Structure formats: structure tokens, C-alpha cells
Amino acid sequence: MKNLVKSLLSDERGTETVEGGLMAGLIVGGLVLTVAAIGVWVQRNPLSAKRKHSIRPGIR
DSSP, X not given: OHHHXXXXXXXXXXXXXXXXHHHHHHHHHHHHHHHHHHHHXXXXXXXSTTOSSXXXXXXX
């Protein structure tokens, strides 16, 4: 049993794959959060014709 545990702890095959998967997951998670935050910001601050005041006085 000790030999099995030692061999599993010393075996480093696949660690680069796991590290790459974790990095990809973190990047994708960050992108999802960024897009969601931008969506919320756009909903709260629309750049549309709903504004009460125009840039130039007298033009609506």
C-alpha cells in the first residue's frame, strides 16, 4: 500500500493538462463575469433617445 501511495504522489503525468484546464477555466470565468458586468452597466446607463436632455439646448 505504501508503494502505491508513493508512486501516485511521485507521478507527475497529466499535471500540465490539469494546470492548463484550470487556467482556461479561470480565463473563461473572468470573461463571463466581465460580459455580465458590462451588460448590467449598459442596462443601467442606456445611451439611447430616452435621455431627458439633449446635448444642444432647443433640440429634442
